[in-house]
Structure formats: structure tokens, C-alpha cells
Amino acid sequence: MKILKAEHLGMCFGVRDAIALAVTTAEHEPLTVLGELVHNETVLAELRARGVRIEQTPDAVATPTVMITAHGASERRIGESHRRGLNVLEATCPLVQVAHRSLAKLVREGFHPVIIGKRDHVEVRGMTEDLPDVDVVLTEADIAQLTARPRFGVIAQTTQPIEKVRHLVGLLRKQFPQAEARFIDTVCQPTKQRQHAAVELAKHSDVVVVIGGAHSNNTHELVRTCGQHCSRVHHIQTAADLREEWFQQEDAVGITAGTSTPDKIISEVERQLKEFGAPASGHGAFEPNHQQRAVPEAGAPMLAGRH
DSSP states (O other), rough: EEEEESOOOOOOOHHHHHHHHHHHHHSSOOOEEEEEESHHHHHHHHHHHOOOOOEGGGGGGGSSSSEETTTTHHHHHHHHHHHTTOOEOOOHHHHHHHHHHHHHHHHHTOEEEESSTHHHHHHHHHHHHHHHHHEESHHHHHHHHHOOOEEEEEEEEETOOOHHHHHHHHHHHHHOSEEEEOOOOOOOOHHHHHHHHHHHHHOOOOEEEEETTTTTTTHHHHHHHHTTTTEEEEEEEGGOOOOGOOTTTTOOEEEEEEEOOOOOHHHHHHHHEEEEEESSSOOOOOOOSSSSSSEETTTEEEEEEOO
């Protein structure tokens, strides 16, 4: 059984920095995070074990210091924390901050704001809560229901697939040809890298394992992307979710992971897959290929095989 790993997978710098800030702060003082710091239950459990509290509203915070998650928050919510006399730490990903600034710029310049993303996602709520009039779209049907405006200003939730975003922007421009539609690309680079690497991975895999939190948007998008190029795709949170019957002799098994998935979990999944492919496995006598398998693209490999 060959095991392939996407060239780009797992935690992005924004998530690593947020976790590091929470851990460092909790070592010196009581800390509450306003919402889930990242959408990964393993990470959240480890933070709780270090004494970090998680609350959903500023009113429920009982520590002097509160942290804004990597997904960001609205000025209104941050203001509520300040008004309660809390010390507010910002763990907002810098690329989410770019999206906030881009949206504010469009509004200042007179564009009606349109956000491509999930309406109920914490990142999108952070962008919309300060705006009196904003549209959030995610499907072609959502675009069809928009009201005509002279000027549309469009950004995207940072973890949306860029191809989907561009498609929806094109539909908006087609539906309102007389309107000015300005699009600022706010999909983050780590998301683009992982999506692109997932496509290459899925094309060269018999089965793909996507590792990430049950509520992680970017992980769900990786699952959808892989499913477009591979018929056998499994979303798991940890190695304990793996099932040996998913895999067959001589399968090329691809591994990718969402941006809040720790390296440790990825390694554990890879280790378990190796055990499934070992001669003692219930599948019978496997002969694991210990050579690297690479997928060439424009002179550079997209995937690196691991044994």
C-alpha cells in the first residue's frame, strides 16, 4: 500500500500562532477564549487541559483576560469585551484581518458589500455584525436572489475554494451587467495551496483520507474537492476513526488535512495506515512499496510519497 501526502497540508501559520499565544498566556494568567480558538476538538481539549476556558459571549467570561479567536470578531463584539473591563488579546489570523480591511475599504468607497461564504460561520459573522446592510452568498441560487445595486463590492471568507469564488463573482457580473462589481480576492494563500495540492493528490490516489475537525470549513472544502477527483474519500478527525475495510491491497492512499489539524494527528494517521498495509494486517500479505512516489507538475513534484 502506497501512502501519498499532499505537498501542502495541516496547520497554517495563523492557527499555530493563535495556539502558541493561548498556551503562553495561560502559563502566566487565567485565560478565556471567546469561542472555539480553532475548529479542532483535539486542539481544544489540549487547551482546556492547560486551564484555558472557552465561552461564547463576553458576559460569560470570568477571567480578566479574553482572547479573540483566529477567525476574528466584529468591532461590536470586541467592544463588548472592553466595556466589561476585560483585557482583550487578538489572535485573529493576519489574513482574516486583511479580509476585514478589504471589506471596510469597499464600504467606505460606496460599494454594497457581498461576502462569499457561510452565513453562520464565525469568521463571516465577524465581518457582518458591524454592517447595517450586507449580503452573504454561497450558491448560484443566492446570487440569483440578490437585489440590483449600482455598485457591488465582493470579498470571500478566507477558507472558500478560489475557483468557486471566481465562479460566483462571474455570475454576479453576468446577472447585473450594468453594475460595477469590484472583487477583492481575500481567500488566503494557505487555503489555495491546500486546495490545489488536494486536487493533485486526489487525481493520483485510489482513496483519500482528509483529516480535520468536524466543524472545520476548510476541511469540509478539502473533502468536497477531493471527491471531485477520487471516488473514495473519508473525512476523519483522528486515527481512531480509520477503518481497515476502507483500504484494499495495492491502493495508493492519499493524506491531506485541514488548517487546524496538528502535525501529531497527521503522523498518527500515517502510522496507522502503515500498520494496515503491513504483512500482519487482516488484508493478508501486503508488500509495501518503500520508494517515493511523486506527481510531476511543471518540473516540480506536487506530492511526496511516504512509507
